[in-house]
Amino acid sequence: MKFIEIKNCSKIYKNGVTAIANLDLEIKKGEFVFIIGTTASGKSTLIKMLYREEKPTKGEVMVGGINVGKLRNGKVYKLRRKIGVVFQDFKLLPKLSVYENVAFGLETIGMKASEIKPKVLNALERVGLKSKVRAFPRELSGGEQQRVCIARAIVNEPKLLICDEPTGNLDPDTSKEIMKVIDSINKDLGTTVVMATHDKDIVNRMKKRVVTIDSGIKISDVEKGGYKVHESA
Amino acid sequence: MRVLRIFIRNFRDSLRSVFRNFSLSIASITCITITLILVSLSIVISANLYHFTKNLEEELTIIVYLDEDVDSAKEQQIEAAIKDMDSYEFLEFKSKEEWKAEMQATSSELSATLEYLDTNPLLDSITVKVLDIKDLAKSAEYIRGLDGVKSAKYGEDTVDKIIFIFDVMEKATVVIVLALILVTAFLISNTIKLTIFSRRNEIEIMRLVGTRNIVIRQPFIIEGFILGVIGSIIPIIITVYGYIIFYDHFDGYLFSHMVELIKPTDLIWIVSLIIMIIGGIVGMFGSSRAVRKYLKI
Ligand SMILES: Nc1ncnc2c1ncn2[C@@H]1O[C@H](COP(=O)(O)OP(=O)(O)OP(=O)(O)O)[C@@H](O)[C@H]1O
Ligand SMILES: [Mg+2]
Numbered sequence: 001m002k003f004i005e006i007k008n009c010s011k012i013y014k015n016g017v018t019a020i021a022n023l024d025l026e027i028k029k030g031e032f033v034f035i036i037g038t039t040a041s042g043k044s045t046l047i048k049m050l051y052r053e054e055k056p057t058k059g060e061v062m063v064g065g066i067n068v069g070k071l072r073n074g075k076v077y078k079l080r081r082k083i084g085v086v087f088q089d090f091k092l093l094p095k096l097s098v099y100e101n102v103a104f105g106l107e108t109i110g111m112k113a114s115e116i117k118p119k120v121l122n123a124l125e126r127v128g129l130k131s132k133v134r135a136f137p138r139e140l141s142g143g144e145q146q147r148v149c150i151a152r153a154i155v156n157e158p159k160l161l162i163c164d165e166p167t168g169n170l171d172p173d174t175s176k177e178i179m180k181v182i183d184s185i186n187k188d189l190g191t192t193v194v195m196a197t198h199d200k201d202i203v204n205r206m207k208k209r210v211v212t213i214d215s216g217i218k219i220s221d222v223e224k225g226g227y228k229v230h231e232s233a
Numbered sequence: 234m235r236v237l238r239i240f241i242r243n244f245r246d247s248l249r250s251v252f253r254n255f256s257l258s259i260a261s262i263t264c265i266t267i268t269l270i271l272v273s274l275s276i277v278i279s280a281n282l283y284h285f286t287k288n289l290e291e292e293l294t295i296i297v298y299l300d301e302d303v304d305s306a307k308e309q310q311i312e313a314a315i316k317d318m319d320s321y322e323f324l325e326f327k328s329k330e331e332w333k334a335e336m337q338a339t340s341s342e343l344s345a346t347l348e349y350l351d352t353n354p355l356l357d358s359i360t361v362k363v364l365d366i367k368d369l370a371k372s373a374e375y376i377r378g379l380d381g382v383k384s385a386k387y388g389e390d391t392v393d394k395i396i397f398i399f400d401v402m403e404k405a406t407v408v409i410v411l412a413l414i415l416v417t418a419f420l421i422s423n424t425i426k427l428t429i430f431s432r433r434n435e436i437e438i439m440r441l442v443g444t445r446n447i448v449i450r451q452p453f454i455i456e457g458f459i460l461g462v463i464g465s466i467i468p469i470i471i472t473v474y475g476y477i478i479f480y481d482h483f484d485g486y487l488f489s490h491m492v493e494l495i496k497p498t499d500l501i502w503i504v505s506l507i508i509m510i511i512g513g514i515v516g517m518f519g520s521s522r523a524v525r526k527y528l529k530i
Contacts, residue, residue: 051441073446080443093435104435105442107242108449110235156442 002062003029003160003192004050009059011045011216019045021216022059027194029159032186032208035196036227042216043196047164050194051083052076064159081109084153084161084191088168090145092137092152098124099133102152109156123151127181143174150181154191161185163195167202175202200227239448247455250428251463258460261417261424265464265515268413269508273472275406276504282399284495286366289395293366295373295387297359303381308357314379315361320368329355356383367396414515421460421519422526425453429527436528453524454517461516462509469505476501 004027011020019042027033035043048054049061052068061068066079092101102123106116124130127147137145146166153161163182167175179202186193197203203210203226210225211218251258297315299308308326315324332355337344347353363372369387376385429436439449477497486493 076440077443077445080441082443085441091434091438091441093438104438105444108239108439108442108444110239110448112238152438152442 001029005062007060009056012057030190032193034210037213084158086163086166088165123155127151160192203227243452247452261421262464264420268417269468295361297385298383299357320363322364323362325360329353418519422523425520425523457516457520458513461512465509465512473501
């Protein structure tokens with residue numbers, strides 16, 4: 001079953017830069033897909049179109065049955081509630097505790113405190129941070145902060161988890177652990193994962209589907225691929 | 234329930250924000266306070282002026298004397314023409330016989346004198362009331378031009394002067410108050426702008442997790458409202474106590490009983506309510522301006 005369907009999609013920024021050109025891509029429900037490519041190749045742009053941070057200039061982007069390009073500003077929240085997003089920079093709120101950071105989104109959508117609590121604890125348990133619920137972001141290591149972000153992204157049980165270089169700021173060992181967490185979310189919860197990354201080791205080790213883009217053009221799409229394959233290709 | 238929960242949460246956040254950026258809030262609140270004191274002052278003054286003119290209006294009429302040879306048909310015509318005026322409210326005809334009778338009733342000497350004359354030296358008259366005292370001059374002029382009218386008079390000089398003064402005062406207060414309201418709205422908008430910037434991370438996260446746009450905007454609008462309402466507290470106190478003290482000091486009258494003041498209970502609560510509402514609205518107006526300009530969602 002197709003969960004994401006991108007058809008002949010282009011993104012040209014206002015300054016004239018073509019970040020994505022005539023791209024086609026289908027991702028099935030429950031898949032784990034890496035998006036790789038050199039810097040400025042358009043990875044982030046592609047990902048931003050999935051959660052409608054950017055609108056496609058041309059073509060169609062469908063996510064979970066929603067036509068993202070046609071979505072009105074006032075309805076974007078509907079899409080966002082189905083998607084969790086994790087970034088390289090953690091974007092945690094420094095004045096809120098770990099618990100509050102994860103609960104924050106659920107509170108702003110008006111969920112009852114009694115409903116929020118089990119969800120937050122569950123998410124924190126999944127990322128292995130249950131012991132740090134009361135800590136504040138500044139008291140956590142980089143890897144732990146990123147786990148909080150993952151917990152925040154999955155707390156409302158999204159169908160899709162989008163990660164834009166989630167390990168970009170982390171050392172190799174910590175990155176491995178973060179990848180384990182993301183992999184387990186994909187495997188245990190059936191959440192579709194789309195992840196943009198530079199990290200060759202991770203891509204090579206994980207043996208997942210790899211989509212390579214260069215200057216906004218999809219140049220390869222390989223099941224169980226790795227970075228090396230494409231470098232030689 | 235859900236909406237209420239969100240509202241309570243946002244209200245709490247807004248209140249926090251007011252106190253977290255207190256030095257900034259104080260600037261807005263001070264400005265609102267000054268504005269509202271002036272608004273209150275101008276409302277109190279204009280209400281009293283209005284009250285005074287209303288009283289005056291009750292007493293101000295145009296006295297129209299008819300020519301000696303006007304017969305009853307002609308008189309009817311004149312009456313009809315007066316009733317035709319836009320400003321017409323009420324008229325009363327009094328014939329020279331009625332005048333004579335009235336005068337004779339007041340004094341016996343006058344009675345004898347009038348009886349002694351074989352013709353009635355008095356004139357038929359019509360007393361005319363107009364809807365707005367501003368129309369007095371125009372209406373008198375019009376009546377004077379009617380055929381069969383000898384004269385049409387009212388307290389010309391005094392009335393014209395009073396009307397002129399009221400007019401100038403009214404326009405001046407409107408201009409000053411509007412200018413102040415604009416400045417206040419601008420200051421509040423500035424305060425909210427800084428709040429928006431200081432909370433941009435939060436806003437980003439909210440957008441990301443699918444918070445509805447109205448919910449994201451709400452706390453800033455509420456904050457503007459709170460600033461406005463807090464700013465109305467001191468003006469309300471001043472209005473209530475100030476007016477009571479003022480009223481008692483002058484025993485309810487100004488200029489040796491010429492101007493009767495409105496009773497405090499008839500005025501202060503409604504004025505307090507009005508300025509609190511103005512404060513809240515100006516606050517929301519200022520913050521929605523900031524939200525529209527600086528909160529891109
Ligand atoms: N908001 C924007 N306005 C204009 N141009 C942009 C914008 N965002 C990205 N670009 C341009 O679009 C191209 C693709 O950028 P993008 O961020 O998608 O690359 P990327 O593959 O994510 O790079 P990196 O690996 O460095 O993160 C670049 O040339 C970039 O300069
Ligand atoms: Mg990028």
